[in-house]
Amino acid sequence: MKVTVERSTLLKSLGHVHRVVERRNTIPILSNLLLRGSEDGLKLKATDLDIEVVETVPADVIEPGATTVPAHTLYDIVRKLPDGSQVSLETTGETGQMLLRSGRSRFTLQTLPESDFPDITAGEMAHRFVLPAGELKRLIDKTQFAISTEETRYYLNGIYLHAIDVDGRPVLRAVATDGHRLARVDTPAPQGSLGMPGVIVPRKAVSEIQKLLEDGESEVQVELSATKIRVATAEVVLTSKLIDGTFPDYQRVIPSGNDKLLTVDRGDFAASVDRVSTISSERGRAVKLSMADGRMTLSVTNPDSGSATEEIEVDYDAGPLDIGFNARYLMDIAAQLDGDTALLKLADPGSPTVIQDREGASALYVLMPMRV
CATH class of the missing domain: 3.10.150.10 (DNA Polymerase III, subunit A, domain 2)
Structure with a gap:
C-alpha cells in the first residue's frame, strides 16, 4: 500500500475513529486501526467489538492495499505534524512495517495483518429511515445527561429510542433515566421509523454518535435491527451493538x-x-x-x-x-x-x-x- 493524504483531512478522520479504540486491550488487534487504500480513497476502520466506525477520506492512492497500525500512536503522530503538510503512508511486504513520511519526519510503525481485523457489521438491518442530523443531535443532547452509570441496572445505561403514537401523531421518542431523573424528548417520526423495535443505544455509542453529528444541516441515515444500530453520515458509518435488555415502562413514572x-x-x-x-x-x-x-x-x-x-x-x-x-x-x-x-x-x-x-x-x- 502506498497513499498520500493531506494532514488536516487525516487528522479529522483519525479524531473520529481513534476514540472507539480502548487504551488497554487484551487482544492486540483491537488496539489497531485498519487502513485500506483503494480507488475510493483511504478507508479507516476501528472497533472495540461493540462499536465499529468506518470513515473514507480523499487520498492519492499510488498502490492499493491494506494494513493495521496502532490507533493512538498514529493519531498522536499526525496531531503533532505541521499544518498543511502532506502525509505519505507506505507498507512493504518484507518488513511487515508501515513507513509514515511527512516533510523531514520519518516514522516506522509495527503492523498486524488486516486479515486478523474483526468485522461486526454483518447482518441485515430491517428498519431504515433518514432524519436531519440536527434532530438526532437534539434527541441525544437533551437526554444524554440522564443516562444511568450504574452497571447493575445495565438496561438503563443508554437511550431508549422508539416510535410511538401521541394523540394520533407519530413521533420518534428518546428516553433516558437513572432512577432519580428522567428525560423524554420527541421529534416527528421520519418515514420508515414506524414499526421499528424499541432499542436501547449504549452510552458509549450515544457519545460517539453525538460527536459525529457536528454538521446539523446534513441528513443522517439510521438503520436498525433487533441487535444493532447503524448511523451513517456522508463520510462516516458507525455500527453499534444494542443493549440486550428491556427498558422499564417509563410512562408509569x-x-x-x-x-x-x-x-x-x-x-x-x-x-x-x-x-x-x-x-x-x-x-x-x-x-x-x-x-x-x-x-x-x-x-x-x-x-x-x-x-x-x-x-x-x-x-x-x-x-x-x-x-x-x-x-x-x-x-x-x-x-x-x-x-x-x-x-x-x-x-x-x-x-x-x-x-x-x-x-x-x-x-x-x-x-x-x-x-x-
Whole structure:
C-alpha cells in the first residue's frame, strides 16, 4: 500500500475513529486501526467489538492495499505534524512495517495483518429511515445527561429510542433515566421509523454518535435491527451493538395529576440554585424550594459550612409548598430547556415533579424529590 493524504483531512478522520479504540486491550488487534487504500480513497476502520466506525477520506492512492497500525500512536503522530503538510503512508511486504513520511519526519510503525481485523457489521438491518442530523443531535443532547452509570441496572445505561403514537401523531421518542431523573424528548417520526423495535443505544455509542453529528444541516441515515444500530453520515458509518435488555415502562413514572403550576425565569432560577448550592455538601447537594404567593425561597443548610437563602419572583398561586431536590440535577435540567422560562408541575413534597419549557413542549423532564 502506498497513499498520500493531506494532514488536516487525516487528522479529522483519525479524531473520529481513534476514540472507539480502548487504551488497554487484551487482544492486540483491537488496539489497531485498519487502513485500506483503494480507488475510493483511504478507508479507516476501528472497533472495540461493540462499536465499529468506518470513515473514507480523499487520498492519492499510488498502490492499493491494506494494513493495521496502532490507533493512538498514529493519531498522536499526525496531531503533532505541521499544518498543511502532506502525509505519505507506505507498507512493504518484507518488513511487515508501515513507513509514515511527512516533510523531514520519518516514522516506522509495527503492523498486524488486516486479515486478523474483526468485522461486526454483518447482518441485515430491517428498519431504515433518514432524519436531519440536527434532530438526532437534539434527541441525544437533551437526554444524554440522564443516562444511568450504574452497571447493575445495565438496561438503563443508554437511550431508549422508539416510535410511538401521541394523540394520533407519530413521533420518534428518546428516553433516558437513572432512577432519580428522567428525560423524554420527541421529534416527528421520519418515514420508515414506524414499526421499528424499541432499542436501547449504549452510552458509549450515544457519545460517539453525538460527536459525529457536528454538521446539523446534513441528513443522517439510521438503520436498525433487533441487535444493532447503524448511523451513517456522508463520510462516516458507525455500527453499534444494542443493549440486550428491556427498558422499564417509563410512562408509569411520569405523573399526570400534578396541579400546582409554577413558572419561573429559567436563567434566574438556574443561577439562584447554583449560588445557594455553593454551601451544600458534595454528598448531599440538597436545595429546598419553598413556594408561596408569587415567590420562591431557595435554601441550603450544611452543618459543616453554614447556610444560604435566596428569594426569586415566580408565577405561582397554589398553596404553600416546601420540596427538596438535588441541586446538580436541577441545574442539569435547566440547562436543557430552550425557552426563557421553566414550567414546574408540582404535587407534594414526596412526589416527582415535571419540568418543561412550557405546556406541551416536545421535551419533558421528571425529577424525584429529596428529603430536606
